[in-house]
Amino acid sequence: MANLWQKLTHHDGNGWWNLPHGPSNELNPPHEGPIGGAWFGNLWQTLTHGGVSHAGAGFYWLVGFLLAVVTLLEVWLFTVEGLGGWYIPILLILSVAKFVGVVAYFMHLRFDHRMFTYFFASAMIIGILIFTIILFVAEHAHQKPLF
Amino acid sequence: MTQAAATEHHEPVENTSTGLNSRKLMMWAFLGSDVMFFGAFIATYLVYRGKSLVGPYPSEILDIPLTSVSTFVLLMSSLAMVLGLHYVKEGQKNKGTIWILVVVVLGAIFMGFQFYEFREFAHEGLTPRTNIFGTTFFILTGIHGAHVTIGVAWMAFMAYGSHTGALRKDNALDLEIAGLYWHFVDIVWIVIFTVIYLISATDGPPPGVGPTILH
C-alpha cells in the first residue's frame, strides 16, 4: 500500500501510470504482455521467434488462417438452429477473438511498445463502458407508469 | 544524410522523449478517437435495433452469405496488408508492391459488394428514409464504407510509392501507419458484421407496431 502510494505520488516515481521512458524496440517482458497471461505469452514467444515484431510471413499466414476459420465458424453458427440464448454471447466472444487477433498481431500491439496499447485500450475501455451504460439506460431507464 | 531525409524518413529508434515515432503515436491516438466515433454509431444502431415502425425489417432483407464473402474479403485484405508491410520492411520491393496491390484490389472488391448491397436494398425498398433500421444501417455502414474508400485510396498511393521506389525499407513506417488505419477499418467491420448482420439478421417487426404514426 505504501509502495503504491509512493508510486502514485512520488516526485519522480516511476509508478505504473508514469509513462514509459525507453526506446520503442524495448521488448515487453513476456509475462507482462497486454494480452494473455504468462502461458499465453510463452506460447506465442515460441511461435513468434521470441516476440519480435518481425514475426515472419508464415506467422501472419497462420493468424490469417485462424481468423478465416473463426469467420467461417461464425457464419456456420448462423445456420445452426437451437442455440437460443447462447447465440449472441458466442458470436460476441468469437468476434472479440477476431478483434484481438487483428489488433494484437496484424497491428503489432502484442509486440509493440506498451504506450500504444495504453492509447488504444483506454479509448476502448471508456468507449465500451459508456456505450454499454447508454444501451442499458436506453433500454431500462424509464419512469414507472402510474396508470 | 540531408535534413530532408532526416526529418522525413525516420530511423528505427526515434529521437523523441518516449522513443516512439510521433506519427505512429498520433495514428494510435487517432484510432482511439475513431473508436469513440464508431462506438457511438454502433451504440445508436443497438439502441434502435428492432424499433422500426415499418418494413423492410432486417430479417427480410439481410443477405448473410453475400456479406460473409465480403467480410472474408476484407479480413484477407488485412492479411495482405501485413504481408505487404513485412516484405517492404524486408526490402523485397516487388513482393511488397504486389501485396499492397492485393490490399487495394480486395478493398475495392469489398466496396463493390457494399455498393451492390446498397443498390439491392434500395430496389427492395429500404433506404435511409424508410425506417429507423434503414437510417442506422445505411449511415453506419456508409461511414464505414467512406473509411474503406479513404483506405483504398491511401493504399493505392502506397502501392504507387512502392512501385516507384519512394516507399522503401527505411521509410516503411509510412506503410505501417497506413496499415494501422487499414486494420482498424477491418476490426470495425468485424464488429459491424457481428452486430448488424449475424445478430440482427432474424429481427422482424417489433411487437405492437401501430400504423397510425407514419403514413
Place this chain on the structure above:
Amino acid sequence: MTTKSLKFPQAFPRPKSATGIWSWIGTVDHKRIGTMYGIVSFIWFLVGGLEALLMRAQLASAENDLIGPEAFNQLFTMHGTTMVFLVIMPLSAAFFNWLIPLQIGARDVAFPRLNALSFWIFLFGSILINFSWVTGDAPNGGWFGYAPNSGTTFNPGLGMTYWVVGLNVLGVASIAAGLNFIVTILNMRAPGMDMFKIPIFTWMTLITSVLIVLAMPVLAVAGIQLMTDRVYGTHFFNSLGGGDPVMWQHIFWLFGHPEVYILILPAMGIVSEVLPTFARKPLFGYPFVVFAGAVIAFMGWFVWSHHMFTVGLGPAANTAFSISTMLIAVPTGVKIFNWLGTLWGGNIRLNTPMLFSISFIAMFTIGGLSGVMHASPPTDAQQQDTYFIVAHFHYVLVGGALLGIFSGIYFWWPKFTGYFLNEKLGIANWALMMIGFNLQFAPMHWLGMDGMPRRIYTYAENMGWEGSNLAASIGGLILGIGILVFIFNVFYSKMNKVMAGDDPWDGRTLEWATSSPPPVHDFDVIPQVQYRDDFWFKKYPETISEYYHDDHDQAVPSGAQLDDEVEEALPVVSGGSDDHGHGAIHLPDMSYYPFILSVGIAILGAGFITNTYVVGAGVPFILWGLLGWSMEPVNDPE
C-alpha cells in the same frame, strides 16, 4: 545518400517570406498560429458578448419588445455556441499553441502543418456558423440542439443546418489539435523532463487534449446524425419515424459533459501556473493536482445524465448519476484546496494576473457549490432549465474559464509581446469584470429559484423578476465595459510600452528562460531539465533541498537516484523537435497546403448546407491539399 521520393506539382512556390499576409497564411510557427487563434477567438468573444448584451437588453424589463422571440432564440443559440466552441475552446487553444512548446522546451509542436490546418479549419468553421447571420437564418434551436425541435419538421429553416455542419467542421479542427498536443507533450519534452516534471498547465493541456480526442468524435456522430436527419430525411431523432429524441440528449451530453472539462481544465492549468509564481512558492501537492485533473477527466464520462434528471429516466438511473456527479466534486475540491495551500504562507504579489487567478478560485467555488445543489435530482427538478442553472454555469465558465484565461493573458502577455499590459488599467479591467460579472449572474440564482425558466424572451410583469433582471442587465453592461477597458489596455500598452524583459514575474517554468518575445526557434539551446519547475530551481538552487527534502518521502531527483523503487537509472532521453544534435537549428518550412485543405473542408461543409454539387467542389481542394502535403518534405533540400 540520395533517395527517391514522390513529387507533387506545385501550383505556387513554397512560401518563404517572414512578413506580409502570405507569411501568415503559410505559417507553421506555433507562436503565430497561437496569435491567430487568440485574435480570431477574441473577435468571436466580442460577437458572443454583444449577443449576450442584446439578450440582457431585451430581458431588462418585463414585457419588453426590443427583440422578438425568433431573434432572441437565435441570439441565445449563437451566444452559447459561440462562447463554447468559438471562444473558450480556441482561446485555450491559443494558450496551448503559444505555451506548450515553450513549457516543454521544444522548438515547435510535433506536427506544425497539422497545427496550421487546425487553425484554418477552425477559422472557416467559425465563419461558416456565423455566416448564417448574414443570411438572416441563424440557428435557433439552442446550443444543445434538442431534437425534435432541431429537426426539419419543427425547424424548417437552414439555421440549424448551419449549426450542425459548422460544429462538425470545428470538430475536425479540435480533434486534429488534440492529437497534435497529445503527441507534442509526450514526445517533444526537453531532455530530462519526465512526465512528473512537466508544468501543470502542460499536464492540463494533455488531459484536455485526451478529452477532446475522445469526446469530439461523439459530437461528430451526433452532428452527422442530426445533419442526415435534416439534409437527407433520415430518422435518427425524428420521433415521427421511430427515432428517439432522448437518444440525442444521451449522445449530445455524452459529449457535452467531457466538453465542460475541456473548457475548464485549461483555465485550471493557467491558474496553477499563476498562483505559484505570484505566491513565490511551488504548487502545493503537484501530483495531487495532476491526479485530480485526470480523475475529473475520467469521471467526467460517467455523469452526463445529470443534464437529464427531468427527462424521466426513472429513479434508479437518477440515483446512479446523482452519486457520480457528487463524487466529481471531490477532485475539484482537491484542486481548490491545493491552490489555497499554494497561497498559504506565500509572499503574495497582487498583480493583475494574480487578482484574476484568486478571483477564479472564489468564483469557481461558487459555481461548484451551486453545482452540488443540482447534483441532487429532487432540487434539480426545481432548478433544471431555470436561471439558477444559467447562474451556475456562468460562474463556472465566466467566473472560472474566462477569468482563468484573462489571468493567463495578463500573465503571459510580456512573454508574447515583450512588454507589460498596463497594471492600473488591468486592475480597472479586473474590478469592472468582477463587479459586472457578480451583478449579472448572482441575481440569476434567485431568479431561478423564483421560477424563471431559461430561454424565454420575455416575462410577465407580475412575476417579481424585474428587479433581478434589471440588475443582471446592468451587470452585463459593466462586464462589457470591463472588456472594453481590456481592449483599451491592449492598445494603450502597445503605444506606451513598458518593456518586460525575459522573466518579469520571476517565473518558474521554461518559457521564462527564453527571450520575450521568444525567437522563431524558441530556444537557442534546448534546455536540460533536472527538476520540476526547473527554471526556478536553477535560479534559486538553495531552495532545491527545501522542496525535495522537507518530507521524508521525497528525494532529490538529480544525480544518483535516491528512490529505491527505481530499479535502474533512467536513460537520458534526448530532446525536443526533430533536430539532431546540437548543431544548426532546423525549423519546418512554411506550407500552403494546410490552408488549401481547410478551404476544401470548408467548401465541403458549405455543400451540405447548400447543395450536393458544392460538396463535390470541395473534393478537388481536399485532394490537392492532401496529396501536396504528403509529398511535400518538411524542409526543402537546401
Place this chain on the structure above:
Amino acid sequence: MHRVSKLSFPLRPALFLLVPMAIALLAACTPENNQSTFGTAGPIAKDQADLFNFIFWIAAVVFILVEGAIIYISVRYRRRSDSDKLPHQTHGNDRLEITWTIIPVLILAVIAVPTLTGIWEQQNGVPDDQGEVLNVEAIGHQWWFEFRYPNHEVVTSNELHIPVNRPVAFKLESQDVIHSFWVPKIAGKVDMVPLNDNYMWMIGDEVGEYYGQCAEFCGIAHAHMRFRVIVHTEEDFQAWITGMHTAPDAPVAGSPEASGKNLFAANCSSCHSSDTTSPGSYAREVTSQQARWNGWISDIENSGIVSAPNLTNFGQHTTIGAGLKDLNQASLEQWITDPSSIKIGTRMQKHAAVYDTADGTAKLSPAEVSDIATYLLSLKPGSAPAGAVADAGGDVDGADVFAANCTSCHSTGDNTVVGPGLAGVGDRAGSRVDGMDATMYLKESLTDPGSYIVDGFPAVMPEMGHLGTESIEALVTYLKTLK
C-alpha cells in the same frame, strides 16, 4: 535578474468580491412570487425546497470557509513593503491531501442521503397512504397544454383543476417537441418527451391558483407557454367536473351569442371543440385531436388544421393564450382579431383559414369578433342536466348534427381539412361503390368508416354509430343536400 514591477495595490480584492455579494444577499428570495419555489403549496415542492435549504446551508458553510480562507490568505500573506523574500518552498503534504479528499466525501455523503430518499419518494410512484389518486393526462402542444381526465371523461386546456390534498398522478405526453411540465409551487418539473411518456405525481395542499410554465425550450412561443393550476376543495372540484359535463344553455335566437355560435362553427370549430360535455364526446375529442395532429403533420406548410385547445365551458376560464392574460371581453377580442399581438407564433394564426389575410388579422368585422367573444364567454355550464342535449327528441336537424360532430374534420366546401371536403358528396356517393346508392353509402361510411376511406386520406375517421339512428338519418339527408 530582472525583478517584478513595483506596482503597489491599494485595494483589497476581497472588498470587490464582497460588495456584490452583500447586495445580492440583501435581496433575498421572495416566497410570495408567483413561481417561487420557496412559497410552496404542496408536499413535493416542500420536500424539494427543504432539501435545497439543507444543501444550501451546508454549501453556505463551505462557501464562507473557502471564500474566507481566500480573503484571509490574500490579505495575511500579501507582500508587504518590497520584500522579495522567498517563502518556504514546500511541495505539499500528504496528510492534508487525504484530509481534504475525505472531508468533501463525507459532506457529500450527508447530502446524498436525503437526496436518494427524495428521489425514491418522489419518482417511484404515489405512496399508498395518500388517498384516492386522480389521474390526469397532461399533453404538451406547441404552445399550450391539454389536460385530460380519463376517469371523468373531461378534457380541458391550459387550466388544470385539481382537488386539494389528493394525489394527482400525471401521464405527461407530447406529440411535437419536448416540453416540460412545471408548477413551481407544487412540484418540480418533469419533461414531456415525444414517444417517451413520463409520469409524475403531486399534491396541492392549499386551495388557490398557481402558476405553471413550460421549462424546456420548445420553439418560438416558448416564453408564452404557460398554464394555471387551480386547486379546489373536494366539493368545488366535483362541482367543476359536473359542470364540465353540463352543456351551456342554447343561445337565444338573434342574440350576439347566437351569431357568435354560428361564426364559431364556421371559422373555429374544425380545430376547437367546444362541446365535450355529452357521453361519448370525450372519446370523440381524443380521436379528433389525434386527427388534427395527423392532418397538420402530413402537410405542415399548407395544413388548414392543427391541434387546438378544447374550449368546452370556456367561459369558466380565467386566462387566455395559455395563461398569458386575464380573460375578458376585451382581451378575448384582441386575441381573436390578432393572436400575435398577445402571443407570437401561434399555430392558429398560421393555419386557420380565417387568418389568411395580408397582415394576418382575422377576416372578421369587429362586430363579428365581438359576437364570437361574447359567445365564448357565455360558454358556462347551463341549466340543462348533463347529457340532455344529445337526443332532445322531435325533429333532428342534420345541419346541427353536422356542425356538432363533423366540422372538426370536414368542410362543406371543396377544401380538405382532415377528411375530404363534402361539397357535392350527395352526387358522388351513389357512384362510389357498385350496388350501393348514395344513402346506403353515406350510412355505411358513417357507421363503419374504415371500409371506405377515400384514397390519400388518413384512416382516422371515428365511427359515428353513437349518434343514434335518428341523427344519422338526419345527417345523411343533410349531406345529400350539399352541392
